[in-house]
Amino acid sequence: MSTLEIRDLHVSVDTETGPKEILRGVDLTVSSGQTHAIMGPNGSGKSTLAYSLAGHPKYTVTSGTVTLDGEDVLAMSVDERARAGLFLAMQYPVEVPGVSVSNFLRTAKTAVDGESPKLRTWVKDVKNSMQSLAIDDAFAERDLNTGFSGGEKKRHEILQLELLKPKFAVLDETDSGLDIDALRVVSDGVNRFTADGDKGVMLITHYTRILRYIKPDHVHVFIAGRVAEEGGPELADKLEEHGYVDYAGASA
Template sequence: MSTLEIRDLHVSVEGENGPVQILHGVNLTVNTSETHAIMGPNGSGKSTLAYALAGHPKYTVTSGSVTLDGEDVLDMTVDERARAGLFLAMQYPVEVPGVSVSNFLRSAKTAIDGEAPKLRTWVKDVKNAMENLRIDENFAERELNTGFSGGEKKRHEILQLELLNPTFAVLDETDSGLDIDALRIVSDGVNRFTSGGDKGVMLITHYTRILRYIKPDHVHVFIAGRIAEEGGPELAEKLEEHGYEGYVGASA
């Protein structure tokens, strides 16, 4: 079992008038074989947590720690975090004109594994993953995220997840902008990823609809940069019924 441990994490981001503190002491432990749903209203700090874990340069950890199996994640560069087993599916994937999806995926796989995948095996793996996600084979030759629909961008994030095979995945609003069919396909991809029992997932979302397809073991409610409540799947049901209005400082 591997463990991602977040302790008393404080994070700020640079604003117009200087640094603004967003996270105010977050404690969270994710083990492999667990799926954690991170829920909360807009501006509650969910995406800040994701970016801080990934090492985004605009987010500064002012105190606290993050460890993966005892190793200091905050002391790692972004690429070292990826090689250690961390993966971020971004809420707003960046367009990269001039770089094809196929070249990006193979370069990423090579960087993480330290060697290029065998071509015949890699082509088969990519084809199978694309078929699972109902992605047309011509997609591989398109420029990375350029002109992609919202659904295509999110499916591509899950395509990366399946092919790069990290230990811990942070999925930042993977359900946003998806119609019901795309939501099921993306959810099936996440469930395939976790099916072996040796992966951990932090699933960031505003809504409970994706939790109909991806069953969380733990639910955490983020309010104003802190975890306001924690529980099991029944907490998501409570949020579905009552929303976030019952939490002090919550605003939808």
């Protein structure tokens, strides 16, 4: 069993007028077998949390700790975080012309595992995962994210998730821009990832529609860089009915 523990995390971002504090003391613990939904309005700090965990250089951790099985995540480089078991599915995946999907996936797998996957097994695993995500075989030879639709980019993020097999996945608005069919396919992929009970998920979303397909164990409401409320799946139902109006006074 693994644990990702965030304690009193403060994070700032550089702006034209100087550093601006975005996260103002976040406490959160995700264990193997758990799915945590991170919800909140625009600008509440959800994506800042995701990118800070991944080690994005734009974000500066000013205080607090992040540990994975007791190891200091904040002391790790970006690649070390990936090898330790952290995965970020980005809201806006970057286009990389000239690098095929198949080459990217195999290179990523080799980097994370420290050795190249056995070719025959790897080809079979990729093919099976692509079929599960309703991805055409020709997709593997396309340039990474170049000209991809929103749905194709999100399916590719889940394809990476299935093949790289991290301990913890941070999914940053994986549901944005998806039609209902793509939403179901992507949700099924996340559910397959968590099915064996030894993986954890932090699912960042504005809306509750993806939570109809991915059932969270815990829901956290982010307001102005803090966790304003925590609860079970019933909290998401409350947000669906009332929105964030009840937290209007929590931004101070």
